[in-house]
Amino acid sequence: MPYRRKYTFVALLTLAICALALYIHRHREGRTGFIDNLFISVTGSFQEQSMYFVRGARSLVDHYFLLVGTKQDNEHLRRELGFMETKLAALQDVEAENLRLRESLKFSEKIDYNLLAAHVIAHDVSAEYNGVRVDRGKKHGVRSGMGVISPSGLVGRVLRVTENYADVLTIVDPTSNIDAVVQRSRARGILTGLANRRQCRLKYVDQLEDVALQDTVVSSGFGHIFPPGLLLGYVTAVDRSNNGVVQNITVKSAIDIYRLEEVFIVFPPAETEKLS
Amino acid sequence: MYSLQPKQKNFLETLNPVFVLLFFYTVMIARTTFDSVLPEVFDNLDILLPFIVYFGQRRSVAEGLTLAILSAHFYSLSSSAPVGLFVVHYLVLFFLARGLSYIFYPDRWNTICLALFVLSVVSRLVAWPMAALFEHSLSPAWGGVVMGWFFNTVFGYFIFVAIAILDHVTAKASRINIEMSEGSL
Numbered sequence: 534m535p536y537r538r539k540y541t542f543v544a545l546l547t548l549a550i551c552a553l554a555l556y557i558h559r560h561r562e563g564r565t566g567f568i569d570n571l572f573i574s575v576t577g578s579f580q581e582q583s584m585y586f587v588r589g590a591r592s593l594v595d596h597y598f599l600l601v602g603t604k605q606d607n608e609h610l611r612r613e614l615g616f617m618e619t620k621l622a623a624l625q626d627v628e629a630e631n632l633r634l635r636e637s638l639k640f641s642e643k644i645d646y647n648l649l650a651a652h653v654i655a656h657d658v659s660a661e662y663n664g665v666r667v668d669r670g671k672k673h674g675v676r677s678g679m680g681v682i683s684p685s686g687l688v689g690r691v692l693r694v695t696e697n698y699a700d701v702l703t704i705v706d707p708t709s710n711i712d713a714v715v716q717r718s719r720a721r722g723i724l725t726g727l728a729n730r731r732q733c734r735l736k737y738v739d740q741l742e743d744v745a746l747q748d749t750v751v752s753s754g755f756g757h758i759f760p761p762g763l764l765l766g767y768v769t770a771v772d773r774s775n776n777g778v779v780q781n782i783t784v785k786s787a788i789d790i791y792r793l794e795e796v797f798i799v800f801p802p803a804e805t806e807k808l809s
Numbered sequence: 810m811y812s813l814q815p816k817q818k819n820f821l822e823t824l825n826p827v828f829v830l831l832f833f834y835t836v837m838i839a840r841t842t843f844d845s846v847l848p849e850v851f852d853n854l855d856i857l858l859p860f861i862v863y864f865g866q867r868r869s870v871a872e873g874l875t876l877a878i879l880s881a882h883f884y885s886l887s888s889s890a891p892v893g894l895f896v897v898h899y900l901v902l903f904f905l906a907r908g909l910s911y912i913f914y915p916d917r918w919n920t921i922c923l924a925l926f927v928l929s930v931v932s933r934l935v936a937w938p939m940a941a942l943f944e945h946s947l948s949p950a951w952g953g954v955v956m957g958w959f960f961n962t963v964f965g966y967f968i969f970v971a972i973a974i975l976d977h978v979t980a981k982a983s984r985i986n987i988e989m990s991e992g993s994l
Contacts, residue, residue, distance in 0.1 A: 553896070556896070560891075560893060572886055573886055576834075576887060580842055587843055656841050658837055659884070659895070661940075661947055662890040700889060708890065708943075728947050791844070792845075
């Protein structure tokens with residue numbers, strides 16, 4: 534009898550492990566089923582209402598009770614500064630690119646991207662991951678893998694899409710990996726999040742590459758998910774003291790996910806053609 | 810409550826898991842939308858932990874496991890983490906909470922806080938290898954981690970007490986009473 538119980542336990546445990554493996558396999562790369570989509574849709578609509586309430590209450594307190602007028606001016610100027618910084622970073626990148634192209638007398642094909650505005654309606658529920666949910670989904674043409682940007686810089690890419698909502702994997706998320714370049718020296722690496730509100734790490738940058746504090750890190754445009762030259766962040770620490778072949782580079786992201794309200798979903802050139 | 814008929818009590822008790830899941834759902838929506846107001850506090854808060862500790866401590870294995878798996882899956886769908894990671898993570902915590910209940914049973918504020926604190930620390934230790942299992946890494950940002958332990962203990966206590974009240978309202982007999990009546994303790 535004890536043997537039979539032991540075998541039953543082992544059989545049940547094996548079945549449970551197989552079921553768990555199957556469950557993980559079915560959901561890999563943001564894939565969802567009908568019930569999951571239904572859950573996300575219902576949750577999304579509640580989150581949308583809740584977020585509007587939170588924003589309304591916060592806006593009321595900020596604009597009417599605490600700082601009448603000053604806050605609005607400050608916000609306007611901050612937004613304008615964000616726009617200018619992004620524009621400047623993009624122009625510097627264009628300048629550097631032009632120089633390189635002039636030298637080689639080769640011109641890359643200009644790629645047009647179409648943008649779709651979306652509102653951030655919820656943040657990630659967990660403490661270690663940093664995704665956001667936006668109020669645009671399949672019915673607006675959004676697909677998994679599309680880039681997401683904001684006036685402050687690059688936000689991330691679409692991870693999971695349902696009919697009305699999409700989950701975005703932000704650049705500060707530890708599972709995010711984005712091809713990036715240091716604008717000044719063109720040192721290339723992979724930017725990954727550190728499970729922190731604003732900190733990222735630039736990985737796989739060779740010890741011999743020239744990277745300094747306050748250097749601007751921008752998107753490389755590799756893969757045509759995002760336009761090249763989009764602001765990702767600024768270098769805040771460079772550590773070459775280890776004996777390895779790469780540097781430890783810490784980057785402060787240009788976006789603060791808790792301040793994000795509106796973002797733009799980037800339609801790649803092929804999708805833009807389909808839409809038009 | 811005491812004026813209810815046994816049949817009505819049974820009916821309420823049957824519905825208890827649904828009420829608990831609805832309560833978790835409400836807390837989850839609040840967590841995902843209100844965190845932009847106080848990100849320093851909410852960013853370190855694990856709202857599922859007190860639920861898992863409660864399921865591990867005060868539910869039968871079958872019911873606790875079902876509730877833990879369902880809530881962890883819902884949690885996964887509101888996060889950018891790979892689906893499956895939280896299910897595995899919280900299953901480990903569920904069994905640890907279960908094991909802890911044989912060492913001490915949290916029924917007062919200090920023992921509840923102790924259980925939440927211990928499992929909050931263990932949760933972080935479990936998170937690192939779990940992240941590695943799903944092919945990424947979590948940075949050991951100790952400031953946030955320590956703050957997380959504190960907030961998980963304080964907020965977790967209130968959630969734990971709220972579920973206990975929900976159990977009381979729905980006439981749910983907690984595991985310790987069942988086991989004592991069966992003479993298994």
